[in-house]
Amino acid sequence: MEIKIPDKLTDVDILLPASGEIIIRRNRDVNQINGIAPELFIKIWNNIDGIKSTTEIHAQCAEDLTPENLTDFLNTINGICIRFVGEKLETVQLHKSPEAGEKMIPLLAPEDFDGVCVRNLDAGKDADQIYKKVVVVGGGTAGYFTALALKKKRPELQVTIVESTGIPVIGVGEATTPVILSFLHEVLDIHPMDLYEAVRPSWKLGIKFDWGLPGDYHFFNPFGLNNLLESDYYNNGLDYVTLGTTLMMQGKGLIARKRNGEYYSLMNQVGYAYHLENRNLIQFLRSIILKSDIEWLDRVVKNVKVDENGDVSAIVTDREEELSYDLYIDCSGFKSLLLEGAMKSEFIPFDKTLFTDRAVTGIYNIEGNPNPFTLAQSMHHGWNWNIPVDGENHRGYVHASAFCTVDEAMAEMQKVNPQITDFKVVHFKSGRHREFWKNNVIAIGNSYAFVEPLESTGLHMIIESVKTLLKNLPAEKGNNTAIREAVNQKVAMQWDYIKWFLGIHFKYNKKFDTPYWKHCRNETDVSGVQDLLDLYGQIGPLTIIAENDPEILQSLVHDQVFGAHGFDYMLMGQKVPWGKQFRVVPEKSDYLEKRKKWQEIADEALSHKESLDLFKNHPDLIREII
Structure with missing residues (x-):
């Protein structure tokens, strides 16, 4: 041999x-x-x-x-x-990238969703100590994302979803961040065209903030790298910081056409995310689940049993079944059935920083070209979102009940949006629970924490939580106290950071001088990011530090999407002054050359509506160019 x-x-x-x-x-x-x-x-x-x-x-x-x-x-x-050593043999890979869309996959932000599994497991391990059965209590995007990701990345687990179809799905537009791309198309292995055909998303190139200064003033916050200093210095504003803002201002999409009629994609040149209609997304995800090895049970959870060790031992359904699992993931929404209800985890409110607690929402049909951005519009007692999805504008006025009544909010909302005749009222509370992971319960989504969706944090934080679960769930049960405490600290820090990041949106907004906004400017607690604010106040945009010595910011920034660039956009966009300028702004000619190139591309780009119609009516063409 x-x-x-x-x-x-x-x-x-x-x-x-x-x-x-x-x-x-x-x-x-x-x-x-x-x-x-x-x-x-x-x-x-x-x-x-x-x-x-x-x-x-x-x-x-x-x-x-x-x-x-x-x-x-x-x-x-x-x-x-x-x-x-010295030989290379071919191996068969079970996991494959989508057959089409291969040009899109390398462009996705690299994400590490791998978990800790049975490393070098020996035959002597007690089989009873291995995680085998996991239940996700509750559906929706939180439950479906969690179940699908677990089954993809931990295929040895038996995953069950227990949810009630009797609970109606709220049809509302969901704005996302770029992490949605790698999660849907890489982690869950969902082909882009399958998503476009079933969910019909629109593109989000960033956010337009009607914010900061009185009168007709706004600024754009795009995704991706930018030319903040150049635009601010040469244009006295943030309209021309990247190709993305150029496209946003002109209502363009991500498909362009050369003079010879050849189509090409801009997906590799522009940071983007999706606007999604919640019902369409949930129906699509459920169809994937029903074809998978995930067990799906249509049940109402009536009771939760807890043993003498403080672990959940079983959930009791409306059919009087007692269903037992090794791990229980709470995706029950604001009810927090397992984490708060059974585990008695304390809810910690964010009411010293975020003062809104109610929203009135409505929908009207889009006439013409939908905006390729989310709109955040200052109102007298809060702010108003606009998310364009599938031929509709989804609007929501987030406000503080301490400063206006529901009727007053509806009247102001209708003044801005006279097309809306049917309003829904949503009550919420911003905050998080003390534990993300307590005993054998982990909470993902609103069952753990919630903040108003000013920066599209909903699905973003669900994905971040799923990522944390996959990275840190051990193979074995038993004494996991140390990892639980470490994970709880990490997730709490992420949410507290988001709270304070949102706080700077309110503390420095001078659009209106109403009692609500005066209260925000005077009382908003941003103490958790005061170090970042002090740095900005002394030396200017944090991007300077991030480029020169990124390690300085590592202990201060706890989310990549809402990092130095996010702070700079909100502070510079709201005209918050700073002291010294430590970086020489590039030559104006170099910057103008970039602007010229962006405009040439924007001239060839189709409108947002034309681009989306191309996806709908010519899928074969789209498969070729993405």
């Missing part, structure tokens, strides 16, 4: 589902090994350390495998979890 030298590859996860197969994951590749018992695989795996040839490995496993079978087996796992 030829002598080969196998080495274990690093960062390998060995998964042993209850169904008996072996799943090996390394980085983003998932491979299933058939034809060998898990116990024998573990025996071979443990004997590879320090062994220099297949002959020596066979000596350790002679009772179980012939030399020929051992060679075949080692060839199978070569490149997956071991490496033969």
Whole structure:
């Protein structure tokens, strides 16, 4: 037999589902090994350390495998979890990128959603201590995102969703951040065209803020890298900071057409996200779930049983079933049925920073070209959103009940939007719970925390929470106190940071001089980001620090999307002054050359509506260019 030298590859996860197969994951590749018992695989795996040839490995496993079978087996796992020195063999990958849309995939922001699994598991582990059964209580985007991601990244788990279809889905527009792209199309492996055909999203290139100064003043906040200092210095504003703002101002989409009639995509040149209609998205996700290995139960959870250790032992349904699982994920929304109801986790309000607690919402049909941005519009007692989705504008006036009545809010809303005749009223409270993970309960979405959607934080924070779950859920039950406490601290810090980031939107907004806005300017607590505000006040835009010495900001910024650029946009957009200028602004000619190039591209870009219609009516063409 030829002598080969196998080495274990690093960062390998060995998964042993209850169904008996072996799943090996390394980085983003998932491979299933058939034809060998898990116990024998573990025996071979443990004997590879320090062994220099297949002959020596066979000596350790002679009772179980012939030399020929051992060679075949080692060839199978070569490149997956071991490496033969000097040889390279092909392996079959189970996980594949979508057949189309391959030009889009490399453009997605890299995200690490891999979790900690059964690393180098030996055969002596107690099977009862392994996480096997996980239930997601509640559906919606939080529940469906969680269940689908768990099944994709932890395929050894038996995942169940328990939700009631008797609870109506609120049809409302959802604005997102760019993390939605990598999550939907890379983590959940949803093909872009499947999403466009079923959900019919529109594009969000950023946010237009009718904010900051009195009168007809606004500023744009696009995604991606920008030319903040140049635009502010040469234009006295933030309208021309990137190609994205140029497209936003002209109502353009992400498809362009050259003079020769050839279409091309702008997706690799512009940061973007989606506007999504909530009902369409949920129906689409549910259709995926019903075709998957995820168990879906239409039930009402009537009671939750807790054992003497403080763990949830079972949920009791309206059919008098007692359903028991190893891990319970609370996606029950504001009710927080498990985390607050059963685990008694304390709710910590954000009412020292965020003063709104109610919204009136309405919808009207779009006539003409929908905006390729979310609108955040200052109102007398709060602010008004506009999210364009699927031929409709979804509007919502977020306000403080301490400063106006529902009728007053509706009257002001209708004055701005006379097309709306049917209003809905939504009550909410901003804040978070003390624990994200308590005993065997983890809460994701509104069941853990909520803030008003001024910066499209809803789906963004759900995805961030799912990412945290996947990265930190161990393979085994038992004493996980240390990791739970670390995760709780991390998630709490993320939400507190978002609270304070939103606070600067209100503290510095001088659009109106009403009692509500005076209260915001005088009373909004932004103490948690005071260090960042002090830095800005002394040396100017934080982007300068981020470029020169990014490590300085690492301990102060707790969200990449709402980091230094986010602070700069809101502070510069609201004309918050700063002291010294430590960076030389690039030559005006260089900046004007960029603006010229952006305008040339914008001239070729189709309108937002034309671009979306192209997706709807010519899917084959779109498949080619994305």
